[in-house]
Amino acid sequence: MGAIEKFQEVLATRHQYAQDWKKKHNGKVIGWLCSYSPVEIMYASGMLPVRILGSHEVQDVTDRYLFPTVCPFSRDALAQGLKGRYNYLDGITMARTCSHVQGTYDNWKNYVPTPFKYYIWQPNHVQSPRAIPLMVREYKGFIAALEKFTGKKITDEALNKAIELYNKNRRLMKQVYEFRKQEVPPITGAECMEMVVASQLMDLAEHNKLLEELLKELPNRKLDRNHGLRLMMIGSEMDDIVFVRMMEELGCTVVIDEHCTGSRYFWDEVKLEKDPLTDIAARYVNRWVCPAVSAEFKPRFDRVLEHAKNWKVQGALVYQQKFCDPHEFDIPHLIKMFKENNIPTLVLEFDVTIPFGQFRTRIEAFLEMLELELV
Amino acid sequence: MTTGTKYKTAPLKCWQKGKELRLEAYRDLATGHEQGKLLVLGCAATPYGMLAGLGDFVFLAGEPYGASVAADPPVSIPAMETYEAKGYARDMCGYMRNFLGTMFQDKYYFTGGPFPKFDFAWSVRHCPAGHPKWHQIVSEYQGIPMNYIDDETMLAIDGDQEARIEYVAGQYLDSIEWMEKITKRKYDDEKGIEAMRNYFINEALWGEINLLNGAIPAPIDIKSMFALMPISMLRRHEKVAIEFLTELRDELKDRIGSNIAAVPNERYRMCMLTPPPWSFLKVFRYLENFGVVFVGTYVYLINSGEVKFLYDEGKVVPATPPEKRPGWKTMKNREDLCRTVARWRAEHPFQSHLDTRKKEYVIMFKHWKANAYLLLINRGCVPMTTSMYDFQRDLNKQGIPTAMFEGNFADCRDIDETGVLDRLETFLEGQGIQKIQEI
Ligand code: SF4
Ligand code: SF4
Numbered sequence: 001m002g003a004i005e006k007f008q009e010v011l012a013t014r015h016q017y018a019q020d021w022k023k024k025h026n027g028k029v030i031g032w033l034c035s036y037s038p039v040e041i042m043y044a045s046g047m048l049p050v051r052i053l054g055s056h057e058v059q060d061v062t063d064r065y066l067f068p069t070v071c072p073f074s075r076d077a078l079a080q081g082l083k084g085r086y087n088y089l090d091g092i093t094m095a096r097t098c099s100h101v102q103g104t105y106d107n108w109k110n111y112v113p114t115p116f117k118y119y120i121w122q123p124n125h126v127q128s129p130r131a132i133p134l135m136v137r138e139y140k141g142f143i144a145a146l147e148k149f150t151g152k153k154i155t156d157e158a159l160n161k162a163i164e165l166y167n168k169n170r171r172l173m174k175q176v177y178e179f180r181k182q183e184v185p186p187i188t189g190a191e192c193m194e195m196v197v198a199s200q201l202m203d204l205a206e207h208n209k210l211l212e213e214l215l216k217e218l219p220n221r222k223l224d225r226n227h228g229l230r231l232m233m234i235g236s237e238m239d240d241i242v243f244v245r246m247m248e249e250l251g252c253t254v255v256i257d258e259h260c261t262g263s264r265y266f267w268d269e270v271k272l273e274k275d276p277l278t279d280i281a282a283r284y285v286n287r288w289v290c291p292a293v294s295a296e297f298k299p300r301f302d303r304v305l306e307h308a309k310n311w312k313v314q315g316a317l318v319y320q321q322k323f324c325d326p327h328e329f330d331i332p333h334l335i336k337m338f339k340e341n342n343i344p345t346l347v348l349e350f351d352v353t354i355p356f357g358q359f360r361t362r363i364e365a366f367l368e369m370l371e372l373e374l375v
Numbered sequence: 376m377t378t379g380t381k382y383k384t385a386p387l388k389c390w391q392k393g394k395e396l397r398l399e400a401y402r403d404l405a406t407g408h409e410q411g412k413l414l415v416l417g418c419a420a421t422p423y424g425m426l427a428g429l430g431d432f433v434f435l436a437g438e439p440y441g442a443s444v445a446a447d448p449p450v451s452i453p454a455m456e457t458y459e460a461k462g463y464a465r466d467m468c469g470y471m472r473n474f475l476g477t478m479f480q481d482k483y484y485f486t487g488g489p490f491p492k493f494d495f496a497w498s499v500r501h502c503p504a505g506h507p508k509w510h511q512i513v514s515e516y517q518g519i520p521m522n523y524i525d526d527e528t529m530l531a532i533d534g535d536q537e538a539r540i541e542y543v544a545g546q547y548l549d550s551i552e553w554m555e556k557i558t559k560r561k562y563d564d565e566k567g568i569e570a571m572r573n574y575f576i577n578e579a580l581w582g583e584i585n586l587l588n589g590a591i592p593a594p595i596d597i598k599s600m601f602a603l604m605p606i607s608m609l610r611r612h613e614k615v616a617i618e619f620l621t622e623l624r625d626e627l628k629d630r631i632g633s634n635i636a637a638v639p640n641e642r643y644r645m646c647m648l649t650p651p652p653w654s655f656l657k658v659f660r661y662l663e664n665f666g667v668v669f670v671g672t673y674v675y676l677i678n679s680g681e682v683k684f685l686y687d688e689g690k691v692v693p694a695t696p697p698e699k700r701p702g703w704k705t706m707k708n709r710e711d712l713c714r715t716v717a718r719w720r721a722e723h724p725f726q727s728h729l730d731t732r733k734k735e736y737v738i739m740f741k742h743w744k745a746n747a748y749l750l751l752i753n754r755g756c757v758p759m760t761t762s763m764y765d766f767q768r769d770l771n772k773q774g775i776p777t778a779m780f781e782g783n784f785a786d787c788r789d790i791d792e793t794g795v796l797d798r799l800e801t802f803l804e805g806q807g808i809q810k811i812q813e814i
Contacts, residue, residue: 066764099757119531325757
């Protein structure tokens with residue numbers, strides 16, 4: 001089984017993977033809800049950090065917990081907890097970002113029987129010089145709670161090891177992303193998404209090995225498909241791989257992305273400058289910013305544009321989870337920025353399940369329009 | 376609850392004065408620059424008294440302004456359509472949509488003249504779906520600087536509260552330097568401290584006024600409170616607000632002493648957790664036909680007002696200004712000011728965690744001697760609605776009846792008035808409350 005197939009398998013059997021890991025390592029598993037959650041610290045505690053994701057099935061179990069205009073991702077994630085699919089979790093955590101996923105955490109805390117629960121008060125004024133010192137103190141509280149729960153001390157050595165592991169993972173994934181710059185990319189956007197989502201679910205020691213295999217395979221990998229137009233996918237949380245696959249079958253390749261199950265999640269490494277905790281804090285404060293914590297367009301948009309140019313995109317799919325206000329604020333401004341740079345955009349709004357036929361038609365029309373523009 | 380008592384009633388004596396003070400504040404925004412005042416935009420929970428250190432200023436809290444526009448559908452609808460035509464989504468903060476709509480139209484609601492051009496935006500951020508993102512759009516559009524204080528400590532339950540107070544105080548200190556830089560004015564610590572002292576007193580007064588509605592019959596109805604609230608919301612830093620709110624409080628005490636009711640047929644008392652649907656305030660008058668009086672809403676007890684909850688005793692009492700509390704320092708310089716404001720905010724019920732808030736809702740229900748809560752599933756505000764079902768479950772568990780309806784508090788196109796009334800009538804019938812025929 002190749003690396004990509006293994007990523008696909010983990011995605012399809014994510015709950016089994018985590019439970020097998022528990023057995024094999026006689027360890028504990030901790031779920032996290034937002035990409036600002038410091039996975040390095042969780043890993044250093046000896047626990048397996050896994051991102052809590054939805055299942056893209058129609059559900060009504062959250063109707064008495066979250067009101068209908070909470071984003072579908074947050075509702076779907078909570079549904080998994082309420083349905084007992086994450087009952088194997090020993091802990092759950094979330095770093096403060098957005099009110100929608102906050103609702104998921106609050107309800108999970110009260111209604112899903114996960115033994116360890118810890119809320120990290122992530123400073124949301126990331127431009128303030130006060131943010132990193134606070135982050136360090138918040139992490140100290142998290143570490144103390146984890147130590148109490150696991151009975152295991154989180155040493156600087158363990159933190160350094162976790163940093164090394166995660167940084168390596170980030171570097172390797174960026175190397176994979178470099179291959180997407182090729183005129184005929186040897187990897188599709190859907191496969192890349194599978195790789196990144198798998199990194200949020202797997203033990204990175206294992207994920208890194210698979211990435212190394214993949215990097216050996218990619219130089220000679222030829223895909224039997226029409227790579228078509230080069231697109232960027234940009235928006236909020238996105239793990240609807242079925243959708244990306246469908247889209248890429250219509251004559252395009254997603255060559256770069258900007259969302260929290262893609263580049264925005266892993267792009268920035270922990271820079272080794274001070275002590276491990278301060279370095280981790282600096283990483284999360286200074287990372288590729290999510291609109292939920294930033295009140296400035298520029299830091300995000302500059303990076304988006306740089307990536308769009310470096311990966312030579314011909315069009316951008318701006319998508320959003322329905323009712324996701326943090327991203328909705330940015331969308332008109334993003335569209336304007338893309339327009340000024342001659343990059344056409346298509347905006348799609350996602351729900352727990354999506355109208356495939358309708359989306360297909362809109363994407364086809366968009367791709368046709370792009371082709372006409374390129375003639 | 377269902378007695379046929381008919382109380383005497385009388386208009387509020389200070390009503391006219393309140394109306395003038397409210398309009399004066401809004402008018403000042405149109406003429407502030409001519410008077411050499413700074414015009415500053417922020418959210419209603421911002422401790423804007425601190426701005427006094429820079430000299431005279433007018434502060435526009437975006438939410439009450441948005442609510443005023445929303446309450447006037449012929450103005451609100453075209454404003455929201457203008458906002459939507461710019462590509463912004465319909466499901467974002469309802470207040471913001473009304474605010475931005477009139478800004479894009481360049482029409483200031485209270486005068487019909489041009490929309491104010493702010494000197495800068497400065498605000499606390501306790502809503503990731505609103506405040507700084509909202510001001511970000513204004514800042515881009517008007518080309519003005521913006522800054523904000525991240526102080527949403529209400530969400531924190533785990534960890535080091537002192538660290539957060541230091542973080543918030545530090546941001547205040549930094550923002551004073553920032554304001555000096557952008558306005559080229561020197562910050563006068565004394566003036567900032569003085570205005571914040573007024574601010575604390577006004578918050579305590581507004582809280583106390585809300586508590587007076589625990590009397591039967593209620594001396595003031597919720598609609599009148601909404602009309603007078605902008606004084607405590609927009610002029611909290613001024614002595615004139617202290618004078619007015621003191622007068623109002625004393626008048627309410629007199630009314631209680633003389634058994635003067637806001638609603639003569641009072642026989643069923645309801646309270647709320649959130650703001651009302653602003654375009655549909657007539658719902659309160661309509662329900663008076665059933666003898667229903669709305670005695671208060673939790674949100675405005677703790678937003679622009681302050682009270683002290685005694686959790687162990689299950690009681691609520693008026694708040695004391697921070698410097699008078701045991702263990703608090705007298706403010707002498709800007710460091711003290713920033714620290715006091717940060718700590719005061721962190722300990723303010725505005726910042727209560729939702730688990731604590733559930734206790735406060737029950738305490739208020741008992742204090743207001745209410746019969747039921749009216750809950751709004753508000754499609755115009757995520758933070759205030761996210762936990763509403765959880766709150767409802769908890770209230771019901773404590774034996775507190777709740778009526779719930781869904782709609783947008785600031786978009787008249789997104790509320791089904793007939794449906795809401797039907798729902799409420801059915802609820803009241805279930806509670807044994809019928810329409811009083813003679814009204
Ligand atoms: S940022 Fe958007 S997608 Fe993410 S949790 Fe918030 S509302 Fe949902
Ligand atoms: S809390 Fe609600 S009303 Fe206030 S700014 Fe946020 S979304 Fe708007």
